Amino acid sequence: MRKEITQKIGFSLLFLCMAITIFFLAAIIYFVAARGIKIISWEFLLQAPRDGMTKGGVAPAIVGTFYLALGAIVFSLPLGLACAIYLCEYSPKGFIVNIIRISINNLAGVPSVVFGLFGLAIFVKFFGFGISILSGSLSLAILALPIIISAAQEALLAVPQSIREASLALGATKWQTIKKVVLPTALPGILTGVILSIGRVAGETAPILFTAAAFYLKGYPRSIFSEVMALPYHIYALMTEGAHPNEQTAIAYGCSLILLLLVLFVSFVAIVIRQKQRSLSHG
Amino acid sequence: MDKQIRMKAENVDFYYGKTHALKKINMDIYANQVTAIIGPSGCGKSTFIRLLNRMNELIPHSIFSGRVFLDCNNIFSPVVDPVEIRRRIGMVFQKPNPFPKSIFENIAYGLQVNGIKDKSFIEHKVVESLKKAALWAEVEKRLHASALALSGGQQQRLCIARALAVEPEVILFDEPCASLDPISTAKIEELILELKKSYTIVIVTHNMQQAARVSDYTAFFLLGELIEFDKTQNIFTAPKDKRTEAYITGRFG
Numbered sequence: 256m257r258k259e260i261t262q263k264i265g266f267s268l269l270f271l272c273m274a275i276t277i278f279f280l281a282a283i284i285y286f287v288a289a290r291g292i293k294i295i296s297w298e299f300l301l302q303a304p305r306d307g308m309t310k311g312g313v314a315p316a317i318v319g320t321f322y323l324a325l326g327a328i329v330f331s332l333p334l335g336l337a338c339a340i341y342l343c344e345y346s347p348k349g350f351i352v353n354i355i356r357i358s359i360n361n362l363a364g365v366p367s368v369v370f371g372l373f374g375l376a377i378f379v380k381f382f383g384f385g386i387s388i389l390s391g392s393l394s395l396a397i398l399a400l401p402i403i404i405s406a407a408q409e410a411l412l413a414v415p416q417s418i419r420e421a422s423l424a425l426g427a428t429k430w431q432t433i434k435k436v437v438l439p440t441a442l443p444g445i446l447t448g449v450i451l452s453i454g455r456v457a458g459e460t461a462p463i464l465f466t467a468a469a470f471y472l473k474g475y476p477r478s479i480f481s482e483v484m485a486l487p488y489h490i491y492a493l494m495t496e497g498a499h500p501n502e503q504t505a506i507a508y509g510c511s512l513i514l515l516l517l518v519l520f521v522s523f524v525a526i527v528i529r530q531k532q533r534s535l536s537h538g
Numbered sequence: 539m540d541k542q543i544r545m546k547a548e549n550v551d552f553y554y555g556k557t558h559a560l561k562k563i564n565m566d567i568y569a570n571q572v573t574a575i576i577g578p579s580g581c582g583k584s585t586f587i588r589l590l591n592r593m594n595e596l597i598p599h600s601i602f603s604g605r606v607f608l609d610c611n612n613i614f615s616p617v618v619d620p621v622e623i624r625r626r627i628g629m630v631f632q633k634p635n636p637f638p639k640s641i642f643e644n645i646a647y648g649l650q651v652n653g654i655k656d657k658s659f660i661e662h663k664v665v666e667s668l669k670k671a672a673l674w675a676e677v678e679k680r681l682h683a684s685a686l687a688l689s690g691g692q693q694q695r696l697c698i699a700r701a702l703a704v705e706p707e708v709i710l711f712d713e714p715c716a717s718l719d720p721i722s723t724a725k726i727e728e729l730i731l732e733l734k735k736s737y738t739i740v741i742v743t744h745n746m747q748q749a750a751r752v753s754d755y756t757a758f759f760l761l762g763e764l765i766e767f768d769k770t771q772n773i774f775t776a777p778k779d780k781r782t783e784a785y786i787t788g789r790f791g
Contacts, residue, residue, distance in 0.1 A: 347598075348598065415635070417631060417633060417635035418635050418636075418637055418638075420593065420596075420629075420631065420635070421631065421635045421636075421637065421697070421700075422637070422647070422651070423593065423596070423621075423624060424591060424593065424624050424628065424629040424631075424701070425624065425625070425628070425647065425648035425651065425652075425700065425701070425704055426621055426622065426624045426625025426626075426648065426651065426652055426704055427621070427647075427648075427651035428621050428651070431651045435647065435650075435651065436637055436647075439638075439639075440637075440638050
């Protein structure tokens, strides 16, 4: 009897914790959606800001966030994937590789504003890319790297040794084995990493603060060397600058909702791809 | 013993770190015969069979000495490419390990990695290999379904078909029935007896009845040593070594 009671209390506690988590998640979505939905319209989505940020839309910021996130993934995915493949498949196991692994994990813990400062010093100043999409994407790419590397590493380690052996036993080289068997099998896991990092990158403000973002620009960016508006930075700027706090706050909620929906949409697309791949590989 | 020798192990020693896994093994493997390797767990039989196609060198901190010949060529000679050796000496593993791809792709894979691009040739080979592995009738209508949807026994025959497709000369079976039910096991054994007409076969097994049923020669390993090697009939009816006798009569292992 006492055992059963203990068990019930245990389950109830676990349920409570789960419920609290769900509550906060739902609350955030409700809070943002309820306030943001009022301002969202086709005009808001498709037009540029007007009248000192109080009218018009945020289309340039949406486009800017898209460019920045895309740029970040274009740089960090090949680099991160190559790094993970080297660490999992080629590097000799031992002390040095462990140090590298720990360093990569530490990179994930670096505050994002530090990446912003680093980006300013290296990409903006040293390489002379200026305040631009390129500098911003590169700074965001460094932020995304550890997420992609650790997800890819996990995915590669989860590929059973037995199918690697099967491939080698057929006279495949190590590279053929990695390219044709290991990578396709690990793809769903790698995609998860990409999803996570797109979400992170699209929402980051600090790394683009000094490297890419502008509060207001006329028109859309013309090249990767242009400054760019971006949703998270736009929210930040709306709440801290300008002369019309009430209107600006409303727009900020609209931006938050769009950012949320954008991230959800990206995740959804990636999950669909993942499921397809899974059903293919598990019959 | 007047059969042609296909493979030959000469003074083979193998270490995992400090563990001396194989001790001065000398053994012949005859062409178009089934050679069974038996012995208790940890006796080195899997280690030995995985040396025959140079799979063991993938293990870190392993040391090998000695020579292994395939048709008079030392496969461990520095000029020999292990990738080519593994093409010529196929392997079927303890647990069925199909790729998470379609049945067709599983078999086509070995041909593709060996540089064959001709689609009609690949299709022909896939069908031929599935027929040789006695799996064709069961899968002919779903060649493009995932291999993982097959039963364990079917998966193992698929792995055999996959190995056959690259036209090996020798096929190594590392406890191929360890995870299969008796009916699937019977099918694999039947298949092995059929395959020995065209291939040289080495099979590691825990199951002594299986060794007796399928093999022509049997090697008994114990603690990394080859205790006795003879015709299967002799091993099971008149073993020369006391330890062999003790093992086959079930006194240990």
